[in-house]
Amino acid sequence: MxxxxxxxxxxxxxxxxxxxxxxxxxxxxxxxxxxxxxxxxxxxxxxxxxxxxxKNAGFACFGSLSEIAADLQKLPDEEVFNLVKLRWEGLQLLRNRLGDDQIDYKNFGGYELLRELELVALDELDRINHLLYPLFEKTVYSIANHKIHEFGFPAKAVNTLVFNPFESQIHSGxxxxxxxxxxxxxxxxxxxxxxxxxxxxxxxxxxxxxxxxxxxxxxxxxxxxxxxxxxxxxxxxIEPGRGVVLVTKPVPGLKLKGTFHYDEGYYYFRNYEDRIIFGGGRNLDLETEKTTNFDINEVILKKLKADLRELILPGQTFEIDHVWSGIMAFGPNKxxxxxxxxxxxxxxxxxxxxxxxxxxxxxxxxxxxxxx
CATH class of the missing domain: 3.50.50.60 (FAD/NAD(P)-binding domain)
Structure with missing residues (x-):
């Protein structure tokens, strides 16, 4: 009582x-x-x-080239522009409200790895840059293939690297x-x-x-x-969407710095100091991942580990430190x-x-x- x-x-x-x-x-x-x-x-x-x-991976981003290209297939140009504007203004509000130091905001830029089947996104590069220019007053997406070797990605797997100078990372906690x-x-x-x-x-x-x-x-x-x-x-x-995330132990001589996406943003990784935080793969098993259960999908985890070995840190020694999941929400569009x-x-x-x-x-x- x-x-x-x-x-x-x-x-x-x-x-x-x-x-x-x-x-x-x-x-x-x-x-x-x-x-x-x-x-x-x-x-x-x-x-x-x-x-x-x-539980997220701490990406201060508004969408990779292929993500926005995919959005343009479902929504008119004006609505896609307004979505990016909402994301960008939201990030600035977060920064202004809390301060960059308080959220450990770091602007290392963002990169998208395009493999052979994903190169079609480049057909939309000029259109998307033109669409977003009124918001940023600068070119958003550009080719940065010289970074493929610098970051240690296998050239036989990564055909093109697209750079976005506006993407950053934060400490979600x-x-x-x-x-x-x-x-x-x-x-x-x-x-x-x-x-x-x-x-x-x-x-x-x-x-x-x-x-x-x-x-x-x-x-x-x-x-x-x-x-x-x-x-x-x-x-x-609304459909729930579970996301698996892992973090490595410190990787000696880590070359990566920034936020990275591939496969239309379904996979994403970044450095946190000298560790890699890596998540995604929901599209491997979309129906199973439409859940509010926080279990780990072992099929997806196996794929994340394989991509770490073969794509992200090829030839480098690493250990997984921790694995977790978070629950997002999706609909017919963004x-x-x-x-x-x-x-x-x-x-x-x-x-x-x-x-x-x-x-x-x-x-x-x-x-x-x-x-x-």
Missing amino acids: LSFWEKDFFIEYDHIVVGSGIVGLSTAIALKEKEPQSRVLVLERGVFPTGAST RMMKSLLSLASSKGVEVLTGAQVVAFEEHEQWVEIAISDGPTFKCRQLAFCTNAFSKWFFPKID KPILQKQTPRVSAGVRLGGMGVAIGSKIGSELAGLMLQ
């Missing part, structure tokens, strides 16, 4: 956000920036954010710690171990039931639950879902594996939507 004090001060809020990942915390921060006197609570079912915010600290400094309350099991909307408020806990009340409720959103909105157009589900319940979800890039911006826009 709740005490008088708990009922008086711990139950009712102006705004409640479900999910303490990058979108959830960014939404809560934006709400406090727009309404400093409001009471804002974030509910998180785990000890750490459950999906991918603390430091980013989330900094977001949490900023939220706390603004008066946002965060409650972990709080599994939302149901909500009910009334004319003036929303009630939120917690597993083995009290029922909270608020004026506006936001779901930032990404791949787990079907639990609350069964008809929402456009996120940002909308009110009912007058008092909103959602900012389906980030398409671009949470680091768009999470801050989606949070700010979601906060504005809630306050309309």
